[in-house]
Amino acid sequence: xxxxxxxxxxxxxxxxxxxxxxxxxxxxxxKRIVLENGMVLLLSERHTIPSVTxxxxxxxxxxAEPSDKAGLAHITAGLLTEGTKKRSxxxxxxxxxxxxxxxxxxxxxxxxxxxxxxxxxxxxLGLDILSDILLNPAFPEAEIKRKVKETKAGIEKxxxxxxAIAGKEFARLLFGEHPYGRLTEGTPESLDKMTREDIVKxxxxxxxxxxxxxxxxxxxxxxxxxxxxxxxLGGWSQRELPKRILPVVKPPKHKIVKxxxxxxxQANIVLGNIGLERENPDYYAAYVMNYILGGGGFTSRLMDxxxxxxxxxxxxxxxxSPMKYSGSFNIGVQTKNESAKTAIEEALKxxxxxxxxxxxxKELEDAKAYLTGSFPxxxxxxxxxxxxxxxxxxxxxGLDYPEKYPKIINSLTKDDVLKAAKKYLSPDNYILVVxxxxxxxxxxxxxxxVPKL
Amino acid sequence: MKKSILAxxxxxxxxVSAFAAGWDGVKEHTLDNGLKVLLLEEHKAPVATFQxxxxxxxxxxxxxxTGMSHLLEHMMFKGAKKYGPKSFSQTVQKNGGNDNAFTSKxxxxxxxxxSSDRIWLSLDIESDRMRGLLLDPKEFLSERDVVKxxxxxxxxxxxxxxxxxKMMEVSFLNHPYRIPTIGWMNDLTNMKVEDFxxxxxTYYIPNNATIVVVGDFDSEKMLPEIKxxxxxxxxxxxxxxxxxxxxxxxxxxxxxxxKEAELPVVVAGYxxxxxxxxxxxxxxxxxxxxxxxxxxxxxxxxxxxKQIALYAGGDYSMVSTDPNMFYLYAGAMxxxxxxxxxxxLYAEIDRFKVEPVAGKELTKAKNQIESSFIMGQxxxxxxxxxxxxxxxxxxxxxxxxxxxxxxxxxxxDVMKVAKRYFTEDNRTVGVLVPVKEEVKK
Numbered sequence: 001x002x003x004x005x006x007x008x009x010x011x012x013x014x015x016x017x018x019x020x021x022x023x024x025x026x027x028x029x030x031k032r033i034v035l036e037n038g039m040v041l042l043l044s045e046r047h048t049i050p051s052v053t054x055x056x057x058x059x060x061x062x063x064a065e066p067s068d069k070a071g072l073a074h075i076t077a078g079l080l081t082e083g084t085k086k087r088s089x090x091x092x093x094x095x096x097x098x099x100x101x102x103x104x105x106x107x108x109x110x111x112x113x114x115x116x117x118x119x120x121x122x123x124x125l126g127l128d129i130l131s132d133i134l135l136n137p138a139f140p141e142a143e144i145k146r147k148v149k150e151t152k153a154g155i156e157k158x159x160x161x162x163x164a165i166a167g168k169e170f171a172r173l174l175f176g177e178h179p180y181g182r183l184t185e186g187t188p189e190s191l192d193k194m195t196r197e198d199i200v201k202x203x204x205x206x207x208x209x210x211x212x213x214x215x216x217x218x219x220x221x222x223x224x225x226x227x228x229x230x231x232x233l234g235g236w237s238q239r240e241l242p243k244r245i246l247p248v249v250k251p252p253k254h255k256i257v258k259x260x261x262x263x264x265x266q267a268n269i270v271l272g273n274i275g276l277e278r279e280n281p282d283y284y285a286a287y288v289m290n291y292i293l294g295g296g297g298f299t300s301r302l303m304d305x306x307x308x309x310x311x312x313x314x315x316x317x318x319x320x321s322p323m324k325y326s327g328s329f330n331i332g333v334q335t336k337n338e339s340a341k342t343a344i345e346e347a348l349k350x351x352x353x354x355x356x357x358x359x360x361x362k363e364l365e366d367a368k369a370y371l372t373g374s375f376p377x378x379x380x381x382x383x384x385x386x387x388x389x390x391x392x393x394x395x396x397x398g399l400d401y402p403e404k405y406p407k408i409i410n411s412l413t414k415d416d417v418l419k420a421a422k423k424y425l426s427p428d429n430y431i432l433v434v435x436x437x438x439x440x441x442x443x444x445x446x447x448x449x450v451p452k453l
Numbered sequence: 454m455k456k457s458i459l460a461x462x463x464x465x466x467x468x469v470s471a472f473a474a475g476w477d478g479v480k481e482h483t484l485d486n487g488l489k490v491l492l493l494e495e496h497k498a499p500v501a502t503f504q505x506x507x508x509x510x511x512x513x514x515x516x517x518x519t520g521m522s523h524l525l526e527h528m529m530f531k532g533a534k535k536y537g538p539k540s541f542s543q544t545v546q547k548n549g550g551n552d553n554a555f556t557s558k559x560x561x562x563x564x565x566x567x568s569s570d571r572i573w574l575s576l577d578i579e580s581d582r583m584r585g586l587l588l589d590p591k592e593f594l595s596e597r598d599v600v601k602x603x604x605x606x607x608x609x610x611x612x613x614x615x616x617x618x619k620m621m622e623v624s625f626l627n628h629p630y631r632i633p634t635i636g637w638m639n640d641l642t643n644m645k646v647e648d649f650x651x652x653x654x655t656y657y658i659p660n661n662a663t664i665v666v667v668g669d670f671d672s673e674k675m676l677p678e679i680k681x682x683x684x685x686x687x688x689x690x691x692x693x694x695x696x697x698x699x700x701x702x703x704x705x706x707x708x709x710x711x712k713e714a715e716l717p718v719v720v721a722g723y724x725x726x727x728x729x730x731x732x733x734x735x736x737x738x739x740x741x742x743x744x745x746x747x748x749x750x751x752x753x754x755x756x757x758x759k760q761i762a763l764y765a766g767g768d769y770s771m772v773s774t775d776p777n778m779f780y781l782y783a784g785a786m787x788x789x790x791x792x793x794x795x796x797x798l799y800a801e802i803d804r805f806k807v808e809p810v811a812g813k814e815l816t817k818a819k820n821q822i823e824s825s826f827i828m829g830q831x832x833x834x835x836x837x838x839x840x841x842x843x844x845x846x847x848x849x850x851x852x853x854x855x856x857x858x859x860x861x862x863x864x865x866d867v868m869k870v871a872k873r874y875f876t877e878d879n880r881t882v883g884v885l886v887p888v889k890e891e892v893k894k
Contacts (some may be wrong), residue, residue, distance in 0.1 A: 046842040049830050050827065051828050051831070088754065090757070093747035094748040097821065098816070098817045099820055099824070100817075100820040101824065119827060149760065153787050157716055157763060157785055160714050160715050264609075264610040265609045266605045266610055280560055296546065297542065298546075298552075299543050299546050313599070313602050314602040314603035314607075315606065334606050335602060336602065337554055366543065366547040370546040372549065373547075373549015373550070373568060374546075374551065375499055376498065377551060377566055377567075382830045429813065
């Protein structure tokens with residue numbers, strides 16, 4: 001047995017040194033270029049497969065929409081591919097799909113994203129369509145009407161998904177008046193009031209090259225892509241961006257419990273609090289702490305306790321969801337209605353434990369080893385690289401992030417982990433949403449605004 | 454216009470040769486104990502994926518023991534001789550890797566993805582649990598509960614999934630494809646750990662498995678290591694052949710599932726051949742014309758023009774050990790009667806029988822298939838999945854023939870398979886009928 005381990009570690013040493021040798025000569029992940037029109041381009045040349053992947057972020061997410069127009073950012077992005085001044089919705093789909101490519105646009109919380117994937121030979125066609133949907137969307141009335149109808153039907157359909165219901169209610173209670181508390185796709189009421197003028201104005205205000213990040217990954221050289229972007233996006237002009245003041249997010253002052261009755265076999269539980277924004281320096285300690293608590297898949301404490309030892313759930317996890325201006329922390333678990341209370345109690349026990357006792361040396365070392373060692377797996381396809389490059393820019397992490405990241409993680413101590421747990425987890429003030437058979441689950445409501453006894 | 458299409462066609466054939474080269478690098482070996490090994494080097498990133506595929510799934514189960522293959526997959530993480538309970542994933546993760554497993558009707562597969570310097574660990578882990586599984590009775594009881602929670606989560610509380618489960622059960626009356634891979638709840642409740650030893654011994658043997666490694670490693674080093682770790686495991690008796698054949702369906706079958714849900718859904722399934730039949734190529738092309746993106750026929754008519762469906766599609770289960778199904782499905786828009794949606798689905802299928810598909814539509818479908826194969830080469834995991842799936846149900850060599858087969862498909866071929874398989878007598882129809890229970894305030 002010992003011999004075998006010896007053989008493996010020998011292998012590891014040999015291959016590790018090969019790997020280090022390879023990395024030292026490897027080109028950096030990408031290059032940052034600011035185009036003539038002010039747009040930031042991040043380029044990673046990868047010539048192994050004759051295709052190009054483009055991932056764009058435009059700072060036109062729900063944080064940019066007025067508070068009485070929930071869903072505006074989402075519908076504006078969704079309508080980009082539904083008709084331009086020279087192409088109808090069907091023509092856009094037909095042209096890109098004919099060559100086996102794909103284009104899509106969607107609106108999220110911080111940003112809208114536009115994605116394009118084409119074979120290299122179709123790059124000009126792809127960029128022509130991409131520039132057309134960004135610069136010249138027509139927002140036809142008929143398409144708006146159809147999109148509103150479709151979005152409303154989607155909202156109705158989502159009521160079949162208990163974990164989606166729980167997650168949305170959790171965000172609403174947690175973020176309140178902040179845009180993160182609104183539903184990305186809006187509500188049937190806000191959608192009914194949406195006008196073409198709202199959409200046209202939103203697009204004109206926020207879809208600008210100086211408000212956009214483009215990551216390009218694949219079989220293309222700097223010269224090829226820059227000249228084409230200057231051609232296809234040259235007419236896209238910079239403009240002054242509207243200033244928005246966002247409300248301050250405040251953590252709940254007391255426990256809020258929201259049971260939501262649905263005749264299903266499991267209770268879908270979401271429990272959590274305000275987390276932190278991505279650029280907060282505490283992010284890394286919180287991330288490591290969460291890995292040990294419930295982010296580390298099969299090896300986390302929540303998984304060990306609630307799934308492996310007690311057999312209460314198939315899925316139990318926790319995560320920080322760090323956004324640009326705030327973030328959330330939440331624990332999620334689904335268990336048969338009758339075990340809901342036990343699962344909640346056990347989750348809270350783990351929260352309490354990680355706030356009171358320092359984690360073990362082994363737990364910290366294992367967490368560091370995974371978080372640093374698995375980083376290359378986050379960069380093993382073109383679309384993963386494109387997503388990462390865009391995020392590096394959006395969150396000001398820098399293109400040298402792959403080198404900085406392991407150093408930051410490895411520098412963290414058990415005390416840093418404990419501090420993060422004490423600061424971001426609370427065993428008393430949290431929001432708990434339970435969707436399931438509430439009678440069987442036995443969960444009692446504690447409404448917002450009512451101080452605990 | 455015509456010129457540009459011609460130009461595109463020339464380009465496409467250039468790219469396709471790049472695709473064909475994609476499987477050229479596969480090195481195939483069979484160890485003396487019957488273990489099949491497929492190695493594909495890909496050095497573009499310092500990562501690799503290791504997968505081991507066993508030819509066992511719910512296809513090998515019988516009434517009363519449904520869900521056994523999947524529960525055994527769960528037990529494979531609960532300790533073997535060298536790696537005790539919990540230590541598989543712990544070992545993988547502290548080496549910066551990800552691991553998991555999945556079970557289907559035809560196969561059960563385990564995988565790890567690592568930085569390339571750690572991929573060797575997979576050999577130790579997978580050779581340990583191929584023959585050394587502990588099957589601890591206490592671990593079994595809690596894991597059985599975990600699987601019951603998985604069933605509640607993904608089947609009982611998900612109306613569409615519950616509907617699909619019923620569809621399989623009615624589409625196949627004899628063949629074990631009617632069994633849900635997760636197992637029926639009552640069978641799970643009654644399952645005992647003692648039942649698993651014989652099942653494990655029957656199917657977890659080298660001559661019923663395939664190892665697939667794709668990524669940044671050296672085959673000259675990998676193969677001897679695989680031999681070192683797995684070569685000493687004795688060959689087992691050939692697992693029993695599953696001989697059930699589903700008799701030809703003679704007449705439409707219908708079922709309604711009443712369940713708490715928001716919107717009605719209709720699914721129509723037709724018995725079709727699998728990838729070993731020449732008809733699989735035109736069926737794959739038909740699937741794309743029907744539902745490949747927003748320019749496809751179902752999207753254009755049901756969703757975009759008529760606005761009677763929130764979503765609609767076709768799904769051809771081609772990669773299958775025995776002949777499987779081609780499903781059409783659609784979810785109704787609020788207020789639209791589901792029988793109108795069902796008729797619209799048939800109208801689209803019937804068009805294929807009377808009207809040859811247009812040249813441009815046919816070319817588009819072929820372009821889509823070819824580009825998805827080229828782009829699919831970007832992911833080691835995806836390539837390993839394809840090799841493992843094809844080899845488990847038939848042979849990985851069919852992958853090489855696939856693009857050629859697709860390229861030869863004509864409009865007549867598509868019409869022929871539409872007429873042959875999409876008949877009323879060969880059809881099983883399921884409707885999800887939403888019911889609302891009174892919710893207490």
